Amino acid sequence: MSLEFSFYPGCAGKQVQKEAKSAAHAVARELGITLHPMPRASCCGAVSLREAGRNICTICNTCLQTLSHANYRFKREPDVLEKINGVLKKAGVRPYGATIKVQHLLWVVVDMVDPKLLKSKITRPLKGLKVAPFYGCHNLRPSEIYESKAGDEADHLDRLITTLGGSPVSYGGARKCCGFHVMLSDPKEMRSMVATNCLDAKDCGAELMISPCTLCDMSMSAYQMPAEKVVGKKIGLPEMNFAQLLGASMGLDAAELGLERLHVDPRPILKTKGL
Amino acid sequence: MAEKTYTFRVQRNKVTGDGKVESRWQDFKLAAEPTTTVLICLEKIKGHQDGTLTYRMSCRSAICGSCAMKISGRTRLACKTHVEKVADADGVIRVSPMTNQPILKDMVVDIRPFYKHVHKIKPYLQEGPETDKNVGRSSYDQVNHVTQCIMCGSCYSDCTMAEVSDKFLGPAALAKAFRFVSDPREGMKTARLRELSEENQMWSCCRCAQCVETCPKDVKPMEAIVKLRTRGMAKGYVDGPGPRHALAFHGDIQKTGDLNEFTLMQRTIGIMGTLGELGMALHLMKKGKVPSPFPHKVEGVEELGNIFRILEENPLDVETKAKEVAPE
Numbered sequence: 001m002s003l004e005f006s007f008y009p010g011c012a013g014k015q016v017q018k019e020a021k022s023a024a025h026a027v028a029r030e031l032g033i034t035l036h037p038m039p040r041a042s043c044c045g046a047v048s049l050r051e052a053g054r055n056i057c058t059i060c061n062t063c064l065q066t067l068s069h070a071n072y073r074f075k076r077e078p079d080v081l082e083k084i085n086g087v088l089k090k091a092g093v094r095p096y097g098a099t100i101k102v103q104h105l106l107w108v109v110v111d112m113v114d115p116k117l118l119k120s121k122i123t124r125p126l127k128g129l130k131v132a133p134f135y136g137c138h139n140l141r142p143s144e145i146y147e148s149k150a151g152d153e154a155d156h157l158d159r160l161i162t163t164l165g166g167s168p169v170s171y172g173g174a175r176k177c178c179g180f181h182v183m184l185s186d187p188k189e190m191r192s193m194v195a196t197n198c199l200d201a202k203d204c205g206a207e208l209m210i211s212p213c214t215l216c217d218m219s220m221s222a223y224q225m226p227a228e229k230v231v232g233k234k235i236g237l238p239e240m241n242f243a244q245l246l247g248a249s250m251g252l253d254a255a256e257l258g259l260e261r262l263h264v265d266p267r268p269i270l271k272t273k274g275l
Numbered sequence: 276m277a278e279k280t281y282t283f284r285v286q287r288n289k290v291t292g293d294g295k296v297e298s299r300w301q302d303f304k305l306a307a308e309p310t311t312t313v314l315i316c317l318e319k320i321k322g323h324q325d326g327t328l329t330y331r332m333s334c335r336s337a338i339c340g341s342c343a344m345k346i347s348g349r350t351r352l353a354c355k356t357h358v359e360k361v362a363d364a365d366g367v368i369r370v371s372p373m374t375n376q377p378i379l380k381d382m383v384v385d386i387r388p389f390y391k392h393v394h395k396i397k398p399y400l401q402e403g404p405e406t407d408k409n410v411g412r413s414s415y416d417q418v419n420h421v422t423q424c425i426m427c428g429s430c431y432s433d434c435t436m437a438e439v440s441d442k443f444l445g446p447a448a449l450a451k452a453f454r455f456v457s458d459p460r461e462g463m464k465t466a467r468l469r470e471l472s473e474e475n476q477m478w479s480c481c482r483c484a485q486c487v488e489t490c491p492k493d494v495k496p497m498e499a500i501v502k503l504r505t506r507g508m509a510k511g512y513v514d515g516p517g518p519r520h521a522l523a524f525h526g527d528i529q530k531t532g533d534l535n536e537f538t539l540m541q542r543t544i545g546i547m548g549t550l551g552e553l554g555m556a557l558h559l560m561k562k563g564k565v566p567s568p569f570p571h572k573v574e575g576v577e578e579l580g581n582i583f584r585i586l587e588e589n590p591l592d593v594e595t596k597a598k599e600v601a602p603e
Binding site for chain 2: 011014015016017040041042065080083084087088091093137138140141142151152176177182185186189192193196218222225260261262263
């Protein structure tokens with residue numbers, strides 16, 4: 001199977017969370033996944049689907065949800081597709097045939113890459129490191145719109161952690177909200193969400209947390225210290241993008257993975273496992 | 276179908292004299308068929324093993340909403356949940372009370388906080404200047420969806436915003452508000468939208484979609500919340516951080532195709548709000564997390580401009596609509 005995708009990093013991946021994008025490119029290169037740029041793609045919307053021409057792959061949950069939701073409706077509601085294509089035609093844009101699939105890079109790595117190839121690339125296994133999977137919301141719900149296992153059934157992060165030689169932590173916050181979308185409107189509540197989820201993971205033994213989403217990364221890592229102030233408790237749980245951890249266990253260069261850009265530094269705990 | 280022995284790991288809760296809740300887990304073993312409901316099992320446990328086990332139930336038909344409880348990680352109606360669907364690999368089914376509401380005993384919670392929010396949105400039709408006496412067949416395309424709500428409180432129990440804020444109205448109350456905003460007979464539609472645009476109401480939903488996943492009646496509360504926001508903005512209620520954020524996205528995509536994250540905060544929470552967030556900005560800058568002040572322009576941005584212009588001249592109705600409800 002040829003693993004070629006149009007790559008849609010999302011706004012955060014292009015700027016404040018660019019380490020996730022850089023890590024995504026690094027692991028994709030190692031695993032034989034080709035990520036084509038999308039120079040004409042706008043901030044997430046139907047236009048991006050049409051621009052792709054081949055299946056899309058993203059590293060932002062919210063982009064995944066927006067694109068998947070539009071695509072889900074286009075595939076099931078021909079009248080909606082026709083209306084939208086009418087607008088595209090008038091605007092001088094090629095119409096969309098509702099033929100492509102929207103994927104997350106995590107799904108590609110876990111479900112499409114040859115497991116033997118993936119295994120062979122893991123040169124620095126996690127040696128039982130206790131890793132909390134933080135799925136975030138927009139690759140899970142509403143479960144019917146996605147092209148992969150979603151909702152309570154999704155287990156991609158857990159399987160990845162196991163493949164990397166780590167031990168996935170089971171805790172209540174794994175499928176809860178990082179609060180990113182109320183960061184500015186409800187700042188105190190957003191920080192409480194970050195603190196609750198991180199403390200929950202820590203109480204269940206987590207030494208590290210990973211997420212598949214650049215927005216969750218920003219909340220759970222960059223906002224962890226501000227969250228500590230709201231709840232008056234120290235958290236200190238390193239959080240990183242799944243592609244960064246995957247890259248680290250492939251022995252890729254820490255600078256390429258952008259580990260120095262993370263607010264709660266994962267390097268000390270990774271070092272104890274020889275990474 | 277063959278019976279199998281399941282373990283019901285049930286949270287027993289007792290309120291002590293000083294108002295604290297004492298919790299412990301108790302295991303009950305019970306043979307059941309895979310499609311037996313959790314409620315039937317709880318009744319057998321109460322009838323034959325421990326009569327003190329306490330829970331609410333009434334209709335057994337997923338219409339009264341009494342038996343909502345946390346079952347294996349999510350809030351569900353016990354009468355609508357088959358044991359096999361919620362048992363783990365060892366046949367264990369965890370049962371505990373709904374969250375975000377105070378516990379009274381075992382699985383029974385005080386539902387007043389939930390209803391307080393529902394009452395706040397005035398769950399009845401009001402006379403007023405916008406009352407329309409002409410009610411057509413398509414008038415209920417929007418309302419049908421949310422009238423399926425049985426007020427079981429499952430969505431409120433699983434709401435990730437309600438978990439950190441007891442002021443947030445919650446999914447069911449907001450879905451109910453949408454039901455009245457969309458009803459042609461309602462006379463105070465605009466007044467409702469004005470009130471819903473205030474703090475802790477429709478703009479405080481964090482869009483986690485847990486309510487859509489949890490709702491046993493497919494009400495899709497979050498969809499209703501998103502529609503409320505669109506209607507509120509159309510009425511000119513664009514002053515809070517939520518609508519300002521949405522408008523900033525809209526403007527940026529139209530102009531450059533991409534977000535200008537550099538000025539996004541200032542446009543969302545204003546100059547004063549941004550000054551208040553300076554500490555946070557410095558904290559982000561420490562790790563180089565500063566967006567570029569020069570927005571990137573995507574290729575073919577004029578096509579995007581065309582799309583926006585055409586849609587502004589001739590708006591498209593692409594809202595999801597519920598199917599007409601016919602008697603079964």
